[in-house]
Amino acid sequence: RWPSLLKYYSHTDGVSWLEEYKARHNAGLEAQRIVASFSKRFFSEHVPCDGFSDIETLGCPSHFFEDELMCILNMEGRKGLTWKYYAKKILYFLRQQNILKNLKEYLQRPTDRQSFLEGAVLIDQYCNPLSDICLKSVQAQVDDITDKVRKVLRTKNPRHPSLASKAGEVLIPEVELQRQVLDAMNCVLYEQLKYKGNELDYYNSLNSYIHQVLIRRTGIPISLSVLYLTIARQLGVKLEPVNFPSHFLLRWCQGKEGSTDIFDYTYIDAFGKGKQLTVKECEYLIGHHVTEEFYGVVTSKEVLQRMVGNLLNLGKRESTDQSYQLLRDSLDLYLAMYPDNVQHLMLQARLYFHLGIWPEKVLDILQHIQALDPSQHGAVGYLVQHTLEHIERRKEEVGPEVKHRSDEKHKEVCFSIGLIMKHKRYGYNCVIYGWDPACMMGHEWIRNMNVHSLPHGPHQPFYNVLVEDGSCRYAAQENLEYNSEPREIPHPDIGRYFSEFTGIHYLANTELEIRYPEDLELTRATVQKIYSSGKE
Secondary structure, three states: OOHHHHHHOOOOOOOOHHHHHHHHHHHHHHHHHHHHHHHHHHOOOOOOOOOOHHHHOOOOOHHHHHHHHHHHHOOOOOOOHHHHHHHHHHHHHHHHHHHHHHHHHHHHOOHHHOOHHHHHHHHHHHHOOOOOOOHHHHHHHHHHHHHHHHHHHHHHOOOOHHHOOOEOOEOOOOHHHHHHHHHHHHHHHHHHOOOEEOOOOOOOHHHHOHHHHHHHOEEOHHHHHHHHHHHHHHOOOOEEEEOOOOOOEEEEEOOOOOOOOHHHEEEEEHHHOOEEEOHHHHHHHHOOOOOHHHHOEOOHHHHHHHHHHHHHHHHHHOOOHHHHHHHHHHHHHHHHHOOOOHHHHHHHHHHHHHHOOOHHHHHHHHHHHHHHOHHHHHHHHHHHHHHHHHHHHHHHOOOOOOOOOOOHHHOOOOOOOOOEEEEOOOOOEEEEEEEEOOOOOOHHHHHHOOHHHOOOOOOOOEEEEEEOOOOEEEEEHHHEEEOOOOOOOOOOOHHHHEEEEOOOOEEEOHHHHHHOOOHHHHHHHHHHHHHHHHHO
């Protein structure tokens, strides 16, 4: 019944299977209860930071609880969309909490026990908590590449020490033997497996995730360097990471081990097919001179800091839900490593404030910033004032606004909740999840969107729609038409509003139906009229 739990048991364990069954069954009931409660509690707002408090104090084994969430997510068919939506959010939270705990444990280890590969996997896991990423699997793929390198090395030098069974545990002292390893690595990685730097799509976040680097065989300098360094070390060659500006590099010692002379090292560009560079060539690479400090070796924590910094910058590049999520995840990671960094704490507070989420947490962050750096009182004071206003407004909010079709002011509204529509001008497919009898946006939005150029301007019904590209838009009635070929809209928030896709339209969930009580019957009648006549 629950095959994914097999990994938690050993054949030699003396297990009371009846007790295990009871525990898993009860965990399933608890998970279903919590998931079912989320829609009612959090439909009208983002799940607050204390919204997961009852999950943090679970009275059942967490792996059983997580397994039930996976069962919900893997339910077949187009039903249970709201359950799937909140199960996904809860699973996201649970896994991220666990990964953060693992990251903090990793950072507390001695530096010689902090594997660069494990650090990269932890970042990957945190940003992709619903993907099946584990260190064991990533390490197995790296080991496979290492074996291929050994095969090439064997044809060049059958007696090479890296071919010994315990190679990697002992470093190879001779530079020429090290060179043979690096040549074999370049042959396998860049000639046989066709790894390369992703110059065409450099600013894609997938380039930073180590499991994607292994799948797509492309990445940015730092992710390819982590892979390159790991393979080299497994073959007995000690390469070290160099936090070179604009382009992450590795260094390979040609002189006395531990030398502080930057000219005793050859620098390796894993992004540039393993090319070996001199100090002067490193400067040519970025187009300007740099001081000696930038050629120094960095710790695993500093490597992770740079990887997270790259993701932070990607999150800042666009104003989309996906970018905001990346920004939130990378800020969590950065502050797990540097919890008192005022700049990033302020960025986190501003981000939550901008998104209108977690105002109580914003106040906690601002209080922490003020204690760390009193000179920030101006910015802190401004955000505190507006956050308190946000909290007061939320307290004043009454129950959900209910929109009845029978109201005279709604008589011009032609379309209803759950219908699959097409935008006449832009051609995108979408589903309606809300409507207003006239445009309810401010003057600035109306001016920027050139609404007055429409024949009916802002004085016509406007619809909230979820678009197939993942965006949410506000569209004028005259710009929408029935979609002649209705299909599912792959939007991440679809389950927040709808419980099922019938194959032609969406069914509003309980919370949305409360707000638009007369739309369901109209949607069914419209669908029957439009699509049955089309078939005839």
